[in-house]
Amino acid sequence: MTALLEVDGCTKRFGGLVANHDVTLAIEPGEIVGLIGPNGAGKTTLFNCISGRLHADEGRIRFAGADITRLGADRICHLGVARTWQIVRAFGRMTVLDNVMCGAFGRTNRTSEARVRARRLLDFTGLAGHEPVLAANLTLADKKRLEIARALATQPRLLLLDEAMSGLTPLETAAAVDLVRRIHAELGLAICVVEHVMEVVMPLSHRVVVLDHGEKIAEGEPRDIVRNELVIRAYLGDRYGAGR
Amino acid sequence: MTLVLQAVVNGLEMGLVYALVAVGLAIIWGLMEMINFAHGELLMLGMFGAWWFSTTLHLDPLLAIPPVALVMFGVGRLIYTLLMRRVQRGETFAQIFATIGLFFFLQNSAVAAFTSDYRFVEGGLLSRLSGINLHLAGLSVGLPLLIAGALALVLFLALYLLVERTEFGLALQATSEDREAAMLVGIRPQRMFAVAWGLGAALVAVAGAILANFFAAYPQVGFPFTVLAYAIVALGGFGSILGTLLAALLVGVVQSVTVVYLPPAFKDAFVFASYLLIGLLRPQGLFGKF
Amino acid sequence: MPALALAAAALIALALPIPLQVAGYSYFVTVAFLVILNAMLGVGWNVIGGWAGQFDFGPNVFFAVGAYVAALLAVHLALSPWLGLVAGVGAAVVICAVLTWPITQLRGHYFAIATVAIWMIAQPIGATWELINGSRGLFLPLRPATGPLDAVVSLRFPGRSKALAFYYVILVLFAVTLVLLRMVDRSKLGFYFRAIRDDQEGAEGIGIDSRLYKVIARSITAAVFAAAGVVYAFWALAVFPEQVLDLNWSTFPMMATVVGGIGSLWGPVVGAVLLIPISQLMGATLGAGPLAGRGIDLVVYGVIIMLVAALRPNGLLSLPWRAWGRRLVGRRR
Ligand SMILES: Nc1ncnc2c1ncn2[C@@H]1O[C@H](COP(=O)(O)OP(=O)(O)OP(=O)(O)O)[C@@H](O)[C@H]1O
Ligand SMILES: [Mg+2]
Numbered sequence: 001m002t003a004l005l006e007v008d009g010c011t012k013r014f015g016g017l018v019a020n021h022d023v024t025l026a027i028e029p030g031e032i033v034g035l036i037g038p039n040g041a042g043k044t045t046l047f048n049c050i051s052g053r054l055h056a057d058e059g060r061i062r063f064a065g066a067d068i069t070r071l072g073a074d075r076i077c078h079l080g081v082a083r084t085w086q087i088v089r090a091f092g093r094m095t096v097l098d099n100v101m102c103g104a105f106g107r108t109n110r111t112s113e114a115r116v117r118a119r120r121l122l123d124f125t126g127l128a129g130h131e132p133v134l135a136a137n138l139t140l141a142d143k144k145r146l147e148i149a150r151a152l153a154t155q156p157r158l159l160l161l162d163e164a165m166s167g168l169t170p171l172e173t174a175a176a177v178d179l180v181r182r183i184h185a186e187l188g189l190a191i192c193v194v195e196h197v198m199e200v201v202m203p204l205s206h207r208v209v210v211l212d213h214g215e216k217i218a219e220g221e222p223r224d225i226v227r228n229e230l231v232i233r234a235y236l237g238d239r240y241g242a243g244r
Numbered sequence: 245m246t247l248v249l250q251a252v253v254n255g256l257e258m259g260l261v262y263a264l265v266a267v268g269l270a271i272i273w274g275l276m277e278m279i280n281f282a283h284g285e286l287l288m289l290g291m292f293g294a295w296w297f298s299t300t301l302h303l304d305p306l307l308a309i310p311p312v313a314l315v316m317f318g319v320g321r322l323i324y325t326l327l328m329r330r331v332q333r334g335e336t337f338a339q340i341f342a343t344i345g346l347f348f349f350l351q352n353s354a355v356a357a358f359t360s361d362y363r364f365v366e367g368g369l370l371s372r373l374s375g376i377n378l379h380l381a382g383l384s385v386g387l388p389l390l391i392a393g394a395l396a397l398v399l400f401l402a403l404y405l406l407v408e409r410t411e412f413g414l415a416l417q418a419t420s421e422d423r424e425a426a427m428l429v430g431i432r433p434q435r436m437f438a439v440a441w442g443l444g445a446a447l448v449a450v451a452g453a454i455l456a457n458f459f460a461a462y463p464q465v466g467f468p469f470t471v472l473a474y475a476i477v478a479l480g481g482f483g484s485i486l487g488t489l490l491a492a493l494l495v496g497v498v499q500s501v502t503v504v505y506l507p508p509a510f511k512d513a514f515v516f517a518s519y520l521l522i523g524l525l526r527p528q529g530l531f532g533k534f
Numbered sequence: 535m536p537a538l539a540l541a542a543a544a545l546i547a548l549a550l551p552i553p554l555q556v557a558g559y560s561y562f563v564t565v566a567f568l569v570i571l572n573a574m575l576g577v578g579w580n581v582i583g584g585w586a587g588q589f590d591f592g593p594n595v596f597f598a599v600g601a602y603v604a605a606l607l608a609v610h611l612a613l614s615p616w617l618g619l620v621a622g623v624g625a626a627v628v629i630c631a632v633l634t635w636p637i638t639q640l641r642g643h644y645f646a647i648a649t650v651a652i653w654m655i656a657q658p659i660g661a662t663w664e665l666i667n668g669s670r671g672l673f674l675p676l677r678p679a680t681g682p683l684d685a686v687v688s689l690r691f692p693g694r695s696k697a698l699a700f701y702y703v704i705l706v707l708f709a710v711t712l713v714l715l716r717m718v719d720r721s722k723l724g725f726y727f728r729a730i731r732d733d734q735e736g737a738e739g740i741g742i743d744s745r746l747y748k749v750i751a752r753s754i755t756a757a758v759f760a761a762a763g764v765v766y767a768f769w770a771l772a773v774f775p776e777q778v779l780d781l782n783w784s785t786f787p788m789m790a791t792v793v794g795g796i797g798s799l800w801g802p803v804v805g806a807v808l809l810i811p812i813s814q815l816m817g818a819t820l821g822a823g824p825l826a827g828r829g830i831d832l833v834v835y836g837v838i839i840m841l842v843a844a845l846r847p848n849g850l851l852s853l854p855w856r857a858w859g860r861r862l863v864g865r866r867r
Contacts (some may be wrong), residue, residue, distance in 0.1 A: 072738070072743070074744070077741035089733045091728065091733055094725075102726065106742075111720055111722065114725075151739075151740065154741050326844075327840055327844055331843050331847050337589075337791075337792050341788070341839065342844065345839025348832045348836030351829070351832070352830070352833045356828045356829050356830055356833060359828070475650075478647040482644075509661055513658045516654040517651070520637070523647075523648060524637070524639065
């Protein structure tokens with residue numbers, strides 16, 4: 001069986017800067033993959049290329065067997081890839097319910113059906129009760145939740161979470177981790193998480209991919225990654241590596 | 245062929261003046277991202293200023309440039325502090341609305357003060373030089389427009405240096421890039437906006453004072469210039485000062501070459517057709533950075 | 535809008551012109567016609583401007599398309615205005631879609647100038663195209679109606695009843711527009727438009743084809759403008775390019791929308807009801823007399839607009855009407 005997502009030699013340049021260089025990775029159905037790397041390593045850029053926000057300069061990206069390298073973001077979403085954004089992109093002047101309904105409309109044309117689905121997802125993500133609030137007025141944690149709910153409403157098979165837990169309090173982070181676990185367990189999605197907080201990403205991920213300066217420098221199970229010399233030098237710093 | 249070359253030369257001369265018309269908007273709209281529907285009305289005020297100066301004080305209309313610039317700098321600041329600063333709190337569309345109000349107000353105040361008659365500036369240096377042409381390789385260059393263009397170019401370059409090379413210009417640019425960051429380093433954005441409006445109004449009014457030597461002044465004269473100025477700033481890449489100059493030259497040339505082949509009614513249409521063409525090929529504007 | 539206010543507004547809209555007409559003030563009936571016409575254009579512009587959040591300065595082009603298509607069909611084929619309405623709206627939608635598709639790759643201000651560009655190009659075409667008689671204008675055939683039914687079918691109303699009849703014609707069209715747009719507002723389209731307005735990248739990320747939906751939004755706007763243009767042509771009995779392409783057909787609805795409150799279905803209606811009578815009233819009072827032709831009325835009008843903009847940059851619907859209403863009702867009790 002082929003992987004759900006295959007990124008094959010993806011390279012993306014911004015002028016002279018190479019943000020992704022020959023990155024290859026695969027995500028299997030139902031897998032949680034952690035994507036880590038120092039600031040500016042190219043994680044968001046890779047998400048952008050996968051989700052169609054940007055187009056890779058070289059390499060190919062396939063999803064569920066279809067070549068999506070040059071497709072627009074909306075087409076890729078219809079195929080089953082949904083994402084959240086590092087800098088939240090909630091629809092600020094729409095209510096929480098309407099935000100999620102926008103996602104649900106990707107799979108139905110009926111307003112009543114979209115509403116039912118949206119409410120179900122608001123329950124699932126713990127946003128029930130916030131329906132009439134304008135998204136702009138939510139806390140950061142709730143905005144990030146809202147983005148997850150909205151992404152789930154498009155009924156994806158692969159969910160890309162770009163720092164869905166950064167900037168949150170420890171309590172909020174715990175809730176967010178719990179949410180990701182439940183998405184995985186109850187909805188059975190494949191999930192790719194970009195995250196800086198190692199204590200979060202390591203226990204959550206089945207597999208970890210490490211980017212540095214746009215290149216993949218390591219890939220493997222979390223406990224191997226934390227021992228990997230290259231990774232420690234590039235990213236984890238002495239504290240985490242030496243502690244084990 | 246010489247006809248076309250001649251048209252190109254005329255267009256370049258006119259383009260220099262357009263650059264001065266548009267550069268005020270490049271600051272207000274391009275850099276500060278505020279919309280001013282009444283840009284051409286500020287130009288109209290400049291024209292009337294020059295006209296009033298020459299008919300009442302019997303001085304050369306070109307001498308009206310410093311006082312017009314000073315007064316209109318104040319007017320621009322006033323427009324910002326009294327009107328636009330409040331409007332800024334709302335939707336962007338409110339700026340359109342407010343400046344349409346300003347447009348009605350200025351245009352019709354001019355009607356009330358001067359009536360809708362055409363006013364011609366007479367007896368100035370440029371009008372005395374009219375008819376004198378420089379001949380160069382079979383092309384003739386009208387001296388008055390050449391002087392006007394040179395004057396516009398000098399003012400334009402002065403502004404360019406002000407924005408690109410001085411501390412004030414840097415503060416202006418910083419405000420346009422990121423208002424919060426600018427505040428953190430001690431720039432007061434509201435002050436920058438006010439000065440930008442002052443500069444913008446002064447520049448376009450000076451352009452009006454120059455244009456008064458060539459065109460009749462009347463209250464409705466401004467709007468076509470407003471439309472052209474928006475096209476120029478967008479073509480030039482939205483806030484790029486040099487881009488504005490090049491786009492203005494292009495617009496001048498397109499206009500005058502169009503008139504060689506088609507009825508004058510089409511000259512602005514071709515400017516905008518070029519805008520669409522270039523816009524679709526280069527969505528970030530002719531000279532814009534990303 | 536609460537049902538009570540809506541019912542009251544509908545009742546006023548239906549009944550108001552009758553006493554005016556009976557009292558012989560048919561000028562005010564014409565003002566009412568203009569109010570509804572601009573309210574209709576306002577709710578139409580609100581789709582692309584308020585819901586989809588795109589700066590559109592050139593919807594007047596489609597007002598002209600509607601007027602010209604219906605007028606041409608009436609002149610050459612003696613077609614009924616109502617069929618002309620269908621044709622005009624259809625033509626406007628097609629033309630709008632074709633013209634707008636390429637420019638949707640431009641964003642923000644660049645898109646705005648592109649809509650201006652289309653208008654600027656349309657003007658000399660309108661002034662020189664022989665098919666539509668260039669700047670000499672297109673005159674609708676004058677033929678008295680044979681009876682009341684024919685009057686309604688061919689929109690030819692004799693002398694004094696004309697103002698009133700056209701008022702009700704535009705009112706019906708306006709009501710139909712409101713009902714249809716309300717359906718759009720609550721459908722997938724309305725959701726998608728507002729998603730694009732709030733965050734285009736975010737919208738694309740959840741599967742919204744932003745270019746397609748911008749084209750749809752602008753085409754809806756174009757349809758409303760074209761419908762109004764058809765009625766205007768038969769009301770004015772002639773179509774001149776500089777008249778139907780006048781920028782005011784874009785700016786007045788835009789201003790009505792901003793005054794009332796952009797983005798809400800009723801904002802433009804509130805705005806038109808306030809702005810148009812003020813401008814007409816001022817024209818009739820300050821614009822007459824010794825200072826006629828000196829633009830005093832428009833000076834005052836400009837000041838009023840600036841005041842509204844400075845004091846309520848988010849429109850009059852942003853005022854706490856609901857709380858005031860509640861307080862009012864509470865006091866009466
Ligand atoms: N649109 C863009 N234009 C130019 N350069 C860009 C663009 N987007 C990203 N970059 C650059 O590409 C590099 C990779 O950026 P990217 O956002 O992918 O990193 P990241 O791993 O997500 O970092 P962080 O952890 O800070 O989010 C950075 O140097 C960034 O400045
Ligand atoms: Mg990132």
